[in-house]
Amino acid sequence: MLEEQGPEWMSEEVKTGTTIIAVEFDGGVVLGSDSRVSAGASVVNRVMNKLSPLHDRIYCALSGSAADAQTIAETVNYQLDVHSMELGQDPLVCSAATLVKNISYQYKEELSAHLIVGGWDRRGGGQVYATLSGLLTRQPFALGGSGSSYVYGYLDAEYRAGAGRTDTQRLVVDTLSLAMSRDGSSGGVAYLVTIDGDGVEEKVFLGNELPTFYDQ
Amino acid sequence: MAVTFDGGVIIGSDSRATMGGEVVSSKTINKLVQVHQRIFCCMAGSLADAQAVLKTASFQLNLHSVQMEAPPRVIAAASLLRKLCYHNKDELQAGFITAGWDPQKGPQVYVVSLGGMLISQPFTIAGSGSTYIYGYTDAKYRPHMTREEGLQFVTNALALAMGRDNVSGGVAHLVVITEEGAEHVVIPGNKLPKFHDE
Numbered sequence: 001m002l003e004e005q006g007p008e009w010m011s012e013e014v015k016t017g018t019t020i021i022a023v024e025f026d027g028g029v030v031l032g033s034d035s036r037v038s039a040g041a042s043v044v045n046r047v048m049n050k051l052s053p054l055h056d057r058i059y060c061a062l063s064g065s066a067a068d069a070q071t072i073a074e075t076v077n078y079q080l081d082v083h084s085m086e087l088g089q090d091p092l093v094c095s096a097a098t099l100v101k102n103i104s105y106q107y108k109e110e111l112s113a114h115l116i117v118g119g120w121d122r123r124g125g126g127q128v129y130a131t132l133s134g135l136l137t138r139q140p141f142a143l144g145g146s147g148s149s150y151v152y153g154y155l156d157a158e159y160r161a162g163a164g165r166t167d168t169q170r171l172v173v174d175t176l177s178l179a180m181s182r183d184g185s186s187g188g189v190a191y192l193v194t195i196d197g198d199g200v201e202e203k204v205f206l207g208n209e210l211p212t213f214y215d216q
Numbered sequence: 217m218a219v220t221f222d223g224g225v226i227i228g229s230d231s232r233a234t235m236g237g238e239v240v241s242s243k244t245i246n247k248l249v250q251v252h253q254r255i256f257c258c259m260a261g262s263l264a265d266a267q268a269v270l271k272t273a274s275f276q277l278n279l280h281s282v283q284m285e286a287p288p289r290v291i292a293a294a295s296l297l298r299k300l301c302y303h304n305k306d307e308l309q310a311g312f313i314t315a316g317w318d319p320q321k322g323p324q325v326y327v328v329s330l331g332g333m334l335i336s337q338p339f340t341i342a343g344s345g346s347t348y349i350y351g352y353t354d355a356k357y358r359p360h361m362t363r364e365e366g367l368q369f370v371t372n373a374l375a376l377a378m379g380r381d382n383v384s385g386g387v388a389h390l391v392v393i394t395e396e397g398a399e400h401v402v403i404p405g406n407k408l409p410k411f412h413d414e
Contacts (some may be wrong), residue, residue: 031383140412153376156411178351213354 012040017031017185018050019125019147020061021175022118024140025168025180028126028196029118032172033061034147034180035188046188051202055080057195058096063145071111072103093119095137097129105134116142147183151175169203170196177210217346217373218258218315218325219339221356221366224394225323227256227315228370230345230378231386233263245387251277254398255316256391257291260342261330267312269300290316294326294334302332313340317393344383345377352376363392367401375408 024030034052036043050062052073058080061141062069076099083099084091097117104111117129128141141159143152155175163171169192176190190205217229233242238334259266273296280296281288286364287362294314301308314326327333327340335364353373361369367390374388388403 149347152380153349154351154355156379157352159412172366178354182350215359
């Protein structure tokens with residue numbers, strides 16, 4: 001028939017309905033995300049890494065419309081490269097966050113993506129910035145994506161200022177696991193990126209390696 | 217929210233009522249309604265619908281209890297609510313949490329959802345503020361908690377939800393229901409646990 005368009009998901013917008021987290025610890029940051037990309041009710045990618053590098057020690061976490069988020073990340077990656085070449089040294093996390101904020105704010109009507117920026121620099125140590133709707137704010141931790149609503153309470157209760165690296169990694173994995181078990185648009189595996197003065201460590205936690213809770 | 221512990225249940229809620237999410241019309245409303253000596257309900261959805269349903273269900277529960285010549289079971293209260301919600305699902309927008317203690321099954325928590333589904337759970341949360349504490353309650357709930365652990369669990373969960381949801385707030389109303397009866401505890405806002413950013 002002439003009207004036949006194929007399956008529904010081919011005409012739905014691709015969103016990273018998601019859970020993204022960034023938490024600061026003593027000496028660095030940990031960023032975490034799930035790996036599900038959905039188009040309507042279909043999961044079109046179950047292993048997408050939503051943690052995207054902006055520079056050597058600065059990463060961002062993507063949420064919202066997949067295309068918008070990726071484009072912002074690529075653009076800022078390019079702008080940071082130019083900036084750091086002009087500066088002659090590594091850029092500040094605040095600079096990266098400001099570049100993201102500039103795009104998010106200028107195109108706030110056209111874009112629907114929220115990026116959380118986290119990284120380490122010599123001046124400020126580990127820092128996390130939220131850029132929702134074009135606002136720029138530094139926070140000890142930031143949450144984003146559809147799954148984040150379910151874990152605000154948990155993170156409020158469990159976050160401790162000045163915690164160590166392993167404790168923070170465990171906190172991020174636990175939080176992601178809780179969000180993925182409640183949010184239909186989050187799931188798959190958990191990606192973690194830990195950034196500190198010594199470098200960047202990327203880790204993946206497969207489905208069966210995620211922590212479980214009382215009803216699982 | 218409501219949670220079972222070893223020997224009883226605790227049902228709790230906030231105390232804020234708003235008009236259109238802009239004005240707090242009441243800071244101290246009690247959303248926990250007693251339908252019998254050891255059975256309490258809390259309302260969700262349209263408060264008007266919920267009150268009307270609860271009034272009818274309370275009456276029917278009392279009648280049932282007189283006919284049975286025994287205190288009603290918690291599931292009887294929950295079933296009456298479910299019946300009303302299911303058969304009038306087109307007109308109503310009300311959901312309930314029913315919690316109580318009876319000699320046959322001990323402490324129980326039931327949820328009647330908007331369309332009239334009835335399920336029993338060890339604990340449950342509902343309302344606009346509940347989205348923010350799904351993670352917390354999933355992580356922190358343990359079966360067979362003591363009374364003190366249960367109180368701490370509910371108080372913390374309510375405080376966290378009130379901290380993130382702008383239409384939840386005020387004081388925390390808690391009712392502890394055991395074989396001995398029902399005890400109402402009120403925790404004013406300034407005595408609620410504080411978390412990292414307060």
